[in-house]
Amino acid sequence: MKLVDVAGKIEGRGRTASGTRGGANVAMRIVANEGASPEWRSRLRPVVLDAFSETDFHRVDMRSIADLAGMSLHTIYRHFGTKEKLLFAFIDDWLIDLRDEVARSLQGLESPREKLRKALWCHLDYYQRNPKVGRALFMTVPMHTWMSTETFARRDFIAMLVTVIREGQKSGAITEKVAIQPIVDLLVGALVRAFVMWQYRNEEYALTDQLDPLFRLLWGGITNIGATEAG
Numbered sequence: 001m002k003l004v005d006v007a008g009k010i011e012g013r014g015r016t017a018s019g020t021r022g023g024a025n026v027a028m029r030i031v032a033n034e035g036a037s038p039e040w041r042s043r044l045r046p047v048v049l050d051a052f053s054e055t056d057f058h059r060v061d062m063r064s065i066a067d068l069a070g071m072s073l074h075t076i077y078r079h080f081g082t083k084e085k086l087l088f089a090f091i092d093d094w095l096i097d098l099r100d101e102v103a104r105s106l107q108g109l110e111s112p113r114e115k116l117r118k119a120l121w122c123h124l125d126y127y128q129r130n131p132k133v134g135r136a137l138f139m140t141v142p143m144h145t146w147m148s149t150e151t152f153a154r155r156d157f158i159a160m161l162v163t164v165i166r167e168g169q170k171s172g173a174i175t176e177k178v179a180i181q182p183i184v185d186l187l188v189g190a191l192v193r194a195f196v197m198w199q200y201r202n203e204e205y206a207l208t209d210q211l212d213p214l215f216r217l218l219w220g221g222i223t224n225i226g227a228t229e230a231g
Contacts, residue, residue: 054135057142062086102119106160
């Protein structure tokens, strides 16, 4: 399913993947595990993060996760079903955390340029503060399996980026000669590459230092001037 298709379905269906609380968007969990209590989740969260950020997915041992979390293996399987669903449940949590940070940071900003730059900074800053999350998402998770779940193209998360780009196109700041989907792909792809190379280089610089060069390249390619020159 295309990212724009995903975002379009949100706009058509209303609040399928997000709600409101006090006027702010509130992300809803995609991976259902209603039986898992908040206390269990809080015990599992750091253990799952450590396990899947430091070890290849196929080498992660569910029994070790249960032991470290102080829970029975039966309890974990009863509420999450499989190792994949356990990981995706917490990926969902991490994406909600990131989405909420981006949403708060965009409040009060007017121009699409400011919003897109701030969104890019929020992603870099989040993964700089949470490198284990980045490793689990971009370096450990089995991509083919993840792509078969809704968390891969989280609807409310992608729709937020799509909305900013669409605002830019309506205002004339962003070219309409380039479809929204490749712009989102370019943004997300640049973020993933920046993180992976940051890890490869042993975090020898601040990940947020990549903001200015990445944004100059991105903005230059999607503005009317940049797109016209490229064409």
